[in-house]
Amino acid sequence: AQSVTQLDSQVPVFEEAPVELRCNYSSSVSVYLFWYVQYPNQGLQLLLKYLSGSTLVESINGFEAEFNKSQTSFHLRKPSVHISDTAEYFCAVSDRDNQGGKLIFGQGTELSVKP
């Protein structure tokens, strides 16, 4: 069985500051890793995902995450945040060998960007 722990429930930062949202997972099998974002009053959207290859993956809006197998982590980072990045961010994993693609989500981290 897999589990996901997001270490911070809330992260307040000032605009243009760097941010890191932490995600650790536990699994006895190989996994795929995802970050989803939920903007206020909107549905969940995929931000980025790690399937294979380079352990550093990037999104189109400047976020990046690095898969660290030895530390079982997939932290999300952005060097300079904007007000529009205010949202809830969810880390998720799925079992590579489970053809169903079931996602196991963390509890979420609320990112609040202040001017």
Added chain:
Amino acid sequence: EAGVAQSPRYKIIEKRQSVAFWCNPISGHATLYWYQQILGQGPKLLIQFQNNGVVDDSQLPKDRFSAERLKGVDSTLKIQPAKLEDSAVYLCASSRMLLTDTQYFGPGTRLTVL
């Protein structure tokens, strides 16, 4: 391309009443998921369909929850009877077929059980 549609967006009921939620996935998506998101928690999978067959319903409380996907397109999730702890947002998602395909989520239905 239209996204995943869900209705209603909000529902308030008394405990022991019944309620049903509807989901229309993205056209051509073979896989459909229902998740339950309780306030302060991440979404939890309730049931997954591949076309009109159930792939995983291990976390569906089958004594009160049921779901169907007739003709492999739209899906309905029902709760009968509802309990206070069923208050949550019910999310529907769909994906093409492969394990690595992105899941696209609908806006959700917020259920309040009084």
